[in-house]
Amino acid sequence: MPKSSSNLQLPPPLGRDSALFLDFDGTLVGLAPTPEAIEIPPALVSLLSDLRDQLGGALAVVSGRQIDSIDRFLAPLRLPAAGEHGVQRRDAKGRMQEQRPPDLASILDVANELARVHEGLLVERKHAAIALHYRLAPQLEAVCRDAMSRAIAHDPQIELMHGKFVFEVKPAGINKGIAINAFMEEAPFTGRTPVFLGDDTTDESGFAVVQPRGGVGVKVGSGPSLALHRLESPRAVYEWLVQARDLLAAPAARKTTDTESPRNPG
Secondary structure, X not given: OOEOHHHOEOOOOOOOOEEEEEOOEOOOEOOOOOHHHOOOOOOHHHHHHHHHXXXXXXXXXXXXXOHHHHHHHHOOOOOOEEEHHXXXXXXXXXXXXXXXXXXXXXXXXXXXXXXXXXXXXXXXXXXXXXXXXXXXXXXXXXXXXXXXXXXXXOOOOEEEEEEXXXXXXXXXXXXXXXXXXXXXXXXXXXXXXXXXXXXXXXXXXXXXXXXXXXXXXXXXXXXXXXXXXXXXXXXXXXXXXXXXXXXXXXXXXXXXXXXXXXOOOX
16 A cells, blocks of 8 residues: 655665666656756766666666667666666667557547647657656646547557656556566576665556565655655755765775775784
């Protein structure tokens, strides 16, 4: 049963045996009026690169975005990633797996017609999904839900997912939890303790996977969640990741210092 935000605890520090999974929008970066308007913190790429190395490569982005969009914003870094909630997945060796897209032509027509009639709606065509964003017109939530629900009503191969100011039609039975499970069956993730940070309802499937494995689910922001831990904002996530990097580096730094220190004469 989801816990209220007041009952969630701050997450514990990462260990060297952790496998870190990170949502993108609303977690690593703040939400923006449109998907292209996000701002990447200046040191985020180098921070993620350091953490990847400290965790032996066991760091992946698990997002509703397409993987090429993630790569563009995190360039030159190319991390293991799951895109479109798991429709696309690139493993640690760079091998890409991608679900065959369903026929979404009629869904796209419905979404485009809504955007034509109602100002403030944005249609995003992905590889295997259609996202209808209404962040600029929040009063249209019910209109968008009703139209998209009717559009998928007779096709069991697709489903409607509701995120933060977005309704997305995607292949049925695909979610972030399944993607995280797939990573956990592969090197360098296998045998590690999974830690997943996410902010949206679409991340709940990830929390439902990592916590039964003895891992850590971290809800970013307010609201009820299956996650047992919480950080308040993407800024808090950034600060927690910086602290994690510094703590992971500290033992290695001390070991190097001890090794390089001259011995006392005997």
